Amino acid sequence: MKSVLRFLARYARRNVPQYLLGGVMLFATNYVVVRIPAIIGETLNVLEARGTDALRSSQALALELVVLGLVVIVVRTLSRVLFFNPGRDIEYRLGVDIFGHLLHLQRPFYMRHKVGELASIASNDTQAVRLLVGFAGLQVCNVAVAIPLHLYQMWRTDPVLTLWCLAPVTLGGLYMRWTVRRFFGMVRDSMQLLARLSDRVLESYTGIGTVRAHAVEDATLERFEDRNAEYLRLQLRIAAIRSFSMPVLGVSGMVATAIVLWVGGQRVLDGHIPVGSMATFTTLLLSLVGILMALAWVLAAVSRGVVSVGRVEDVLATADGLPPVEDEARIVDPPRLQLRDLSFTYPDGDEPALAEISVTVEPGHTLGIFGKTGSGKTTLINLLSRVQTPPRGTVLLDGHDATALRLGVLREAMAVVPQAPFLFSSTLRDNVRLAEANPWAHEGKHEGGEPPDDPRLREVVAAACLEEDVRQLPQGLATVVGERGVMLSGGQRQRASLARALYRSRPILLLDDVLSAVDQGTEARLVQAIRNLRGGTLGEHPPTTVIVSHRTSVLEHADEILVLDHGRVLERGTHAELVARGGLYAQTHLHQGREAEGGER
Template identity: 30%
Template sequence: MKQLSHLNKYFWKYRWRLILGILFIFISNYFAVLAPQVTGYIIDKVQAHLTDAAQEKIVQQNDWLVTITIAWIEQFKFSFTGIVALFGLVLLLFAILRGFFMFLMRQTIIVMSRHIEYDQKSEVFQHYLQLDTNFYKTHETGDLMNRMAEDVSRVRMYTGPAIMYLINLIALIWLSVYYMVKKNPELSLYVLAPLPILAIAIYYVNNIINKKSEEVQAKLSDLTTNAQQSYSGIRVIKSFVQEKAMLRFFEKNSEDYRTSATALYKVEAIYFPIMGLIIGISTILVVLIGGLKYMNGQINFGDMAAFIMYLTMLAFPVSAIGWVASTIQRAAASQRRLNEFLLTKSTIPVTETGKEIELQGNIEFENVSFVYPHTGIKALSNFNLQIKKGEKIALIGRTGSGKSTIAQLLLRFYDPVAGVIRIDGTEIKDLALQAYRRQVSYVPQEVFLFSDTIANNIAFGGGNENEEAIRNAATSASVHRDIQTFPEQYQTMVGERGVTLSGGQKQRISIARALIKDPGLIILDDCLNAVDARTEKEILTHLATYLEDKTAIVITHRIFSLLQFDRILVMDDGFIAEQGTHEELLQKQGLYADLYNRQQLEETVS
């Protein structure tokens, strides 16, 4: 229950639903336990009529409502048949009242569990959005999805059905035992004697279930991750003809899950035979000991019949103890997995606290060093750079030289391990992060489009759904003509991750998404590697106009002659190996000149 204590805030939030639900459970079970008393009275009445004997040798100990009902019916002096019929109607009325309050019970507690499920999924998803980039590089998407879907659903089984059945069985057992003891304490003691065996069995089996439940959920996460990766990489799988290999991999994960789940259900299967055995032993004791007491005139036959009815009524709640205990253990295992992430704190909290500035575009890196925490790769070492407002900077270098790291540090996806980054004179850590990011446009190297319309994907960049603004951004990104050829044009659905579009079209839509904003800083991270030379020329022509009054950092492995950069930085192994204008760098005959000459040769050959 330590793990499940995280849910107490939800129970408090919906406390009135819970309180009403508990009240309805007790009322429903109250009417249920009255039925054996009425039945016992009728049996004694019938026995007395058939034997022409006095009805009661021993006065029955009934509930006040049953006593009042009996006295009210008896005063009318109906015939024997009429009295039995009236008591039959009383039993029917009790059953209807019990059913009505059971309906209210489910309407309060089960509906409450659905509200809690909604709140918890929202909490988990919101927390996911707050976590930093490193978290997502060290955790698999399938596991994240499984925790929010499957684990939250298992927890809902605790906040709804398990809570309801637990309170129900407590209420029914308490009321039944109360009236059994009220009728005959000695017989009740014999009937309840096997219960310690039940308690020991539940304690022992629950410990096993808890461990196996965690194992099952972990295996299910592996299975979900395997499936998610297969769906996302289906084109790669098909192109390398690896369908059978992936199927074998999936079957292995599925077999591991089946083995773990089967082992869990085998343990759970122990519950029901134990419950049946205990109910059976108790029933035998009632018949045996109750029969002897009846023969000795110590108990009415109707009371004995009531005891057997109480045991029959207790059969379901007692058997439900196993299901409730198993459900709670599963929920605890799932909540523990959820708490692992919910208690994970982002190293870069996404909050609105901090200094808010109107971004001008002055950037300073001072002795910045950075090591990727999930790999240990050193990307930057004592890196220094100053960019003034409105400057156009190109970062050029081979793969792994640290170019993209600079972009990620500027967006504060990571914090440097040493050194300081200042934006307009303010350390980036002191800025209100979301307010700062709203003023930055970023086109990542890995393009991602949402499964939505083209218009909504472009508007996502600035929340501007104005058709003219969307069209202008698409035109600047040289994708407007392509969009017009689609049947639905801007309302065309692009499919998951933009799968229905070509690589170049996805890149240009991603650029349009950045251009629809009016940022103080724009970062383009190798975002033209999937477009042809003619389209590249169009985009660069538009960008030259768009970037005129903005600070821009263009990360690339190509040299763009159509864009006039104030400075070109040649990165190598986390350092600035060379810097200067295009002409200055060519004169140095260094890395930049070598890159330029090779690019010219490739273009001549092509």
């Protein structure tokens, strides 16, 4: 609980003035609420005396009652505004911090946590934290203020009755303490189940095409129903405990009220207290019981909020896993890329994914990577782009250790096309121009909301062989491609991803099997576009390029080619040299050439 309070204090620090003023309004609210029963009792006592003076006194008390009623409306509203608004503010800042932190966490974190779990934390848990610091915070403070004020006024009215009614109320409080212990564990389990349920839903929606293609809708629905039923059962247990808490507290309050009427009535008849005091005490007790019954709702909000704070804190406390920045160098021109005995083993792996890779790529030159599936080609690209962190001193850029550079500086110098391209649910234009943050906002818009002409965009669209596809799209480059580019074919997504990399025009270009889903004719044109990069056709300086492919025709232009097998260099040399040796590369080249000839026939 201390860690929860420290976490909340860190976020609520700037809202302290609002909370303090809200606390003042809350005290004023409860003071007036306690004062009103006292006025009612005084009025009854005055009316018992009868006479003209009694009438005038009762009228004055009635006027005071009306004024206090209006005051309650004002101060109660202010107390809620002053507590709820900081809750919304904290929810906003917490959401921004979570999203910003997730942007900087590395691949191992996302291998441990599923998207649905993170989405649940960013939405459901931040909402629960908002309720904790807003609604629940208000109610907890209200209970902390109201109970002492009520007990003080009840004691002033009649100490004997106060002692009599405390017994059943205390029993209700003990029951709530027992409930809290069970409630926290169940709420924690329910939040974890909700995260898994969210992940199942997101996974099913994302793969809806695959589900339908294999006609497994019923099986997918059954798995969802099983998880949903498990979540439902736990939620019903939580609801049962919460629902039972209110009657228990209500019964304890009714028992206390019955005791007050029994004992208090006798005390009125014996002349120990007037009727007005009896009315005051009963009204105060009923108000106190109402406050205690609200504890059932507060318990739910606090339990869920505390669990959510722990889950949010776990994410925010996760270190980014990056080595310290020791070199503030920036990469402006195409660098010399050196790999020195690069070896890498995944944390959960037994065998090295790469072993003793050494090569030097001169500025503006191209390195080709060839190998069978599982040979370590994508791992190499991930290490160069620091999706995975390579061992120190194994990847050098112009002599600078890549692990010592600031990650943002390194990524800014690279244009990377991954093996599985990802497109956002936006226009094709925005996807290609992803490198620009709101790229044409500062340039202004033409009438009709059209962006200004971008020669660079036209150039890379042509280089990526997307011109014909763009003409066939309903709105050209302004066509929304759908979630993950679902409106485009696999080859179109790859070419759009390549166009994005070409648009960036960075000193380093990393291509991971980007032509695997295109036909041979398109491949030839794309290979020519990549060759043009070497001559600077699409930029002032040709980038230092690493291109991975299982097609030998894509690698023909490379200055050097590494043939990988089980993470080790099996062969190396130019295309002509490798073909002449008759090894794996030459055999694959011959086989692919025959397939191409057969396809042409």
